[in-house]
Amino acid sequence: MDACSGVDIELDKVQAKFTAIRQSSIPGIDEVLQVLEAMKSDLQRNAALVESEEMGTATLSSEQKLSLKLAATKAKDTASKVSQQHRDVHPAISRLGKVIDRVFTQDFNVINCPESLEGPDKTSKVVEAIMEHLYRQGLLEVAHRLAEEAHVQVKAEKSLPFLEMNSVLQSLADKNVQPALQWAEKHRKQLEERHSHLEYKLHKLQFLELLKQCPENTRALLEYSRKFQNFRSTEQIKDIQKLMGCLLFLNYGIDRSPYRDLVNQDLWMDVGETFTKDACALMGLSMESPLTVCLKIGCKAIPVLLNLKTMMVQQHVGEIWTSSKTELPIEIDVSPEHLYHSRFTCPILRQQSTEKNPPMRLNCGHVISKEALARLAISTKSSKVKCPYCPSEQIPSDAKRLFL
Ligand SMILES: [Zn+2]
Structure with missing residues (x-):
């Protein structure tokens, strides 16, 4: 930045x-x-x-x-x-x-790791990731052409859910909730299992649009409000009460009522995001395209790797990519939304926990790594170990493994 x-x-x-x-x-x-x-x-x-x-x-x-x-x-x-x-x-x-030359044009070849993308398996995975990204963008024709030219076999039905998703999103962009509502009704059971508010949000949006466009049509508004009787969560009931409150101000003008915030919110965008999230979840996909995630993390990682490489050249030390070419050579600080797994770093050994060295909870509640606990047990003369953080003592075998 x-x-x-x-x-x-x-x-x-x-x-x-x-x-x-x-x-x-x-x-x-x-x-x-x-x-x-x-x-x-x-x-x-x-x-x-x-x-x-x-x-x-x-x-x-x-x-x-x-x-x-x-x-x-x-x-x-x-x-x-x-x-x-x-x-x-x-x-x-x-x-x-x-x-521009100074800050952007860099020789990326010094940190390139072509082996990580070599081999037919990996190539087809890259093609699939690009295709999925294109499907998400609604560029089906481009995706099929790519598959053809890259000689990758992709089942035609893989693109169908994206086709539906894109057409619903397009309708939402055109301020038409009907296709999204039909989709939500079709997948009601799965959406309920996910505790999704999509269907409610769509009805709320439709109600507010009706309210904005024809506030004089009280009858139509009251009739539409019957749709809300199926939504009974505490949060929804509170929201519905506010929506009904709007009806009292139809003649006075919603914009001048205490409920004006309801109509001024950018609900269309919120509904679009909720729909994408739910539709992707039902397809077993992440909300964000993996290619976009790679690009975002790559933008964070490349400057760090370039700095590391420069330092390594100055210090005359070996290659940036060590034996394991499937892992980054150093930890890259990414934004919280791109942290997909909980991590534990042992406060004693300052190492991240692994399957072999998991976090262990002591009786007092403090957590250290298994290896740190073993070292404490070796160094102590008695059968008990003392917690490094508080005066509590315990038998090492009483510590419980934590699963994060
Ligand atoms: Zn303790």
Whole structure:
């Protein structure tokens, strides 16, 4: 992000220069154009006069000659002024280019690990990930062409759920809840198992749209409100009470009522997200495309790996990718939404827990790793170990393994 903001500052400077040029040169150019246009019509008038009076060849009066000369000088001056201003932008543009080169253009080959993507199995996995991403975007034709050209066999039915999902999302973008409602009704049982609020949210949206579009149609609103009787969670009941409260302000105007926040919320976007989340969950897929996740994490990891490589070159130490090429050589700090597993780091040994070295809960409630507990047991003279954090003592075998 620092890199982007650095480029942003330089880009702003270039844009400011261009705006300044535009503002200062346009009036000058307009003025020259006006003078030239006036001269042109004057000359045309003169030529027409000469023709009609058959005065032979037209000659310029000394006054016209002078104005022509003045206009030419003015045009020349303006052109050289504009070109000077244009030259002044060049240093700013070249500075912008240098900043981009410095912060973005890196030699990624030094951290490349081509082996991790080699082999027919891995290639087809990459193709599948790209195809899934394209399906999610609704680009089915592109996905099929990719499969064809990469010689990857993909079952046609794999794209069907995405097709349905995209058409529902498109309808939601067009402010039409019906296809989404039909989908939610069709999958009601599975959605209930997931404790999803999708169907309720869709009815709420439809009710509020009705309220906004035809507030005078109380009958239609009351009839639609009957749909809410199937939703009975505490949260939903509270929300429904508010929706019903809106009905009292139909004549007064919802925008001026205490319930105005209900209609002003960006519910369409929220419903779109809920639908995508539920639809992906029912298909057994993550809400975000794996390719997008890879890209986001890659953007975080590449600068760290490049720094590491630079340090390794300076220290004359070996290759960045050690024997295990399926794992990153160092831990990369990613944002919390990309942490998929709970982790435990032993406070004594400062190591992350593994299957062989799991976290162990002592009787006092403190947690240390199995290896740390074993070391404590060896170092103690009695049969009991003392917790490193509190005075409590216990027999090592009483510690319980924790599963995170
Ligand atoms: Zn303790």
